[in-house]
Amino acid sequence: MTTDAAPFLAATRTFYDAIAEDYADRFRDVHVAQPVDRAMLAAYAQMVGPGGQVADLGCGPGRVTAHLASLGLSVFGLDLSSSMLAIARRENPGLRFEQGSMLELDLPDGALAGAVSWYSSIHTPWERLPDLFREFRRVLAPGGHLLLAFQSGDEPRRHERPFGHPVTLDFERRRPEPMAELLAGAGLTVRVRTLREPDEALGEPVAQACLIATRD
Template identity: 70%
Template sequence: MADTDFVSATRTFYDTIAEDYAAQFREPHTAVVLDRLQLDAFAELVGEGGRVADLGCGPGRVTAYLASRGLSVSGLDLSESMLAIARREHPGLRFERGSMLELDLPDASLDGVVAWYSTIHTPDEQLPALFAGFHRVLRPGGHLLLGFQCGDEPRHYEQAFGHQVSLTFLRRRPEGVAALLSEAGLTVRSTTVRAPDEPQGEPVSQASLIARRPQER
């Protein structure tokens, strides 16, 4: 798949399943409770009023949660259908369409960046540029939160929620992601791996990393 193709495939996939996806994950479950610990830690590190971008925000639930924790947060997503849900369910927040690979933001303009399961469709060869972009928009001392599925083998879907679709979900090892973040100039502060939440059908462990752009000397 060409580099531009994965962006189009990702947009089409989430446009197709948006309403079903939002309904499926409407109710809290064990994984959500555990994941909130990571979101809470991130929010405390950023600090109240910190400016944060939720990249690949989907229906905006993480965006809204971080806003409830006192952050000044906005969402960005490829899928207009996902954004329609986010705007409908969280009308007080700002959501924009765009790609995290082409961030239209000034250098050092954010206190925090969140990519919560939104890098899982980005090809490996694109990650260095993606993480360099995160480093660019973070102010010195700003924090990054990543969430992703653990593993070595990708999983390709040709059907989801009863829809005919086509998209690959990439799984990665936390140590490999941490190494790429380090190469981009970000310092990993925390690595957390939790077991799959079986009732929700998670087949593999899930990882979250918190990294920081170092203060300038």
């Protein structure tokens, strides 16, 4: 079940429900096309190791979920958008996908060996990030790893009428240093930090950041 208690959750779900098919077609290979991103996902998979349960939180059409599964992880996806989940289930019938909010995960404390937020925290307001990161920590077992990817910068980018659909949403950009501080405040220690320049072949406008943090 999803919750609309926070307006930004409802706005995010509405946005992605509207653009799901176009988004999935446009970004079919982008998540694993960049060699540094592939290397980070592979390193993360090795840090988690086989056998432990991993959640791809904000999984969208399930491309990263499937890639992590191909790297040997026991992984399932979660997303707000029913339209995105329909694509994920259609394209990955062997994987599990659930609807829900990252802020209210229907998981016991310490249930996960790993949690992945691959560009899915970018619609969460800054003031709600501590809540989000505490929820990530809650569901991670001691020694569990969080992978967090996001666009680096200070100003959000507003997407209006993407693919001609009458929806609008802000995509937040954040600097790695304050994000690492928020993670530390939630009880997650950053072990790996990368910042790569925009990949022109992928049409990226800004640098891309990636953090791997561990629950103490």
